[in-house]
Amino acid sequence: MGSNYRNRMAYEVDLVFCIDATMSMDPILDKVKKNALNFYQDFQNIMSGKGKKVNQLRIRVVAFRDYTYDSDKAMMVTNFFKLPERAKDFETCIKSIFPEGGGDDPEDGLEALAYAIKSEWCNGSAKKRHVIVVWSDDGTHELGFGSTEVNYPKNMPKDLNELTKWWGSKQAPGLMDENAKRLLIFAPDKPGWNIIRDNWNNVIHAVTDETDIGLSSVEYTEILDAICNSI
Amino acid sequence: MNKKLNEKGWFYLSIGCILISLLSLFLPIFQSYGISFNIIDLISGNSYFAHNVIGAYTGPVIWNITSDTVAVLAIVAIVALVCAIVGLITLRAQYPNTKNFILTITGLIGVLIPSVTAIICVVGLGQYYPGGLSLGIAPIISPIAIIVSIGAVVRRKNKVAEELHKKAEEKGLIWKAGDL
Numbered sequence: 001m002g003s004n005y006r007n008r009m010a011y012e013v014d015l016v017f018c019i020d021a022t023m024s025m026d027p028i029l030d031k032v033k034k035n036a037l038n039f040y041q042d043f044q045n046i047m048s049g050k051g052k053k054v055n056q057l058r059i060r061v062v063a064f065r066d067y068t069y070d071s072d073k074a075m076m077v078t079n080f081f082k083l084p085e086r087a088k089d090f091e092t093c094i095k096s097i098f099p100e101g102g103g104d105d106p107e108d109g110l111e112a113l114a115y116a117i118k119s120e121w122c123n124g125s126a127k128k129r130h131v132i133v134v135w136s137d138d139g140t141h142e143l144g145f146g147s148t149e150v151n152y153p154k155n156m157p158k159d160l161n162e163l164t165k166w167w168g169s170k171q172a173p174g175l176m177d178e179n180a181k182r183l184l185i186f187a188p189d190k191p192g193w194n195i196i197r198d199n200w201n202n203v204i205h206a207v208t209d210e211t212d213i214g215l216s217s218v219e220y221t222e223i224l225d226a227i228c229n230s231i
Numbered sequence: 232m233n234k235k236l237n238e239k240g241w242f243y244l245s246i247g248c249i250l251i252s253l254l255s256l257f258l259p260i261f262q263s264y265g266i267s268f269n270i271i272d273l274i275s276g277n278s279y280f281a282h283n284v285i286g287a288y289t290g291p292v293i294w295n296i297t298s299d300t301v302a303v304l305a306i307v308a309i310v311a312l313v314c315a316i317v318g319l320i321t322l323r324a325q326y327p328n329t330k331n332f333i334l335t336i337t338g339l340i341g342v343l344i345p346s347v348t349a350i351i352c353v354v355g356l357g358q359y360y361p362g363g364l365s366l367g368i369a370p371i372i373s374p375i376a377i378i379v380s381i382g383a384v385v386r387r388k389n390k391v392a393e394e395l396h397k398k399a400e401e402k403g404l405i406w407k408a409g410d411l
Binding site: 026030033061062063072073075076077078089092093095096097098099100114115118151153154155156 | 328329398399400402408410411
């Protein structure tokens with residue numbers, strides 16, 4: 001095991017956390033906040049257990065709400081934080097995200113996905129993984145639902161078909177590396193997420209209970225396992 | 232010194248309001264036949280209050296409030312009070328999280344229950360007491376004090392959230408997403 005491990009190629013892993021930051025999402029936000037500082041070590045422990053070596057881990061956050069109700073706080077983003085060097089900055093950033101707003105039930109998760117797809121992914125190693133992890137306790141608005149708002153961004157895909165082109169497929173690659181990309185969704189079986197699950201490649205949808213407000217029943221270890229299994 | 236006072240001001244205000252609410256219980260809660268009754272009278276089963284006020288009630292019985300019931304309400308209020316104080320202390324000492332906030336607010340609302348019960352008795356059913364039943368000063372002071380306390384806690388939570396967010400934005404760690 002030891003010599004096999006030494007000879008294995010090392011992964012470079014980029015994670016983008018798309019977190020629904022509306023009022024109901026405190027349970028999951030709380031879990032991410034509590035574990036922000038030790039996330040790197042926990043992640044490395046699980047990956048070593050799987051016999052996988054990770055040379056580089058970076059995390060980026062996209063905190064989304066609702067363009068119609070939340071104005072300037074509808075979409076907040078960060079750069080990638082390289083762990084463990086920037087674990088403190090990652091913790092500060094995560095702790096600055098408070099669950100608030102949201103208005104109606106569906107949120108602008110598809111716009112968040114667009115931002116995630118357009119991240120500045122690492123391109124160094126042959127063994128790279130670009131994983132987008134989505135957390136939400138509801139479905140999504142259609143793309144462009146909030147497009148009449150002043151703060152709605154330019155160049156957003158106009159519909160799910162265009163976002164699907166951004167994601168791409170083996171036959172028609174999109175903006176991400178086809179071999180590296182993974183999408184992991186923690187959300188109920190609702191429109192937006194279920195359409196993506198049924199039509200996009202490299203997607204794992206960990207379907208949560210519709211009544212599970214804020215994904216309170218999703219444990220931190222479950223999240224870590226799912227992320228590590230997707231790599 | 233002023234900044235520290237400002238930062239802890241919400242805590243002193245909240246605790247102060249809780250103390251005011253507690254102390255007000257020793258002021259009149261009910262008045263009937265021109266006599267005032269405070270918490271001691273109610274819990275000790277003051278015989279005048281029990282026979283001449285409660286005993287003379289002529290209206291519908293929604294809830295038979297005996298001195299045992301009053302004692303139970305007092306215990307509920309004490310438990311709520313402990314929750315509120317524990318919640319306040321943890322909110323002050325730690326990074327505020329929702330559980331502590333809910334504990335504090337639930338505790339503060341629990342402290343309100345006896346006053347609200349008293350108000351319902353008087354406003355809804357006061358006509359059925361032959362000697363009349365009116366509110367003393369306690370059920371007026373207590374809710375006002377607790378509402379101010381709740382306001383201070385909510386304001387503190389929102390202020391901390393704003394400050395943490397501003398600090399992260401100023402460090403360039405997080406920002407409003409722009410055009411793609």
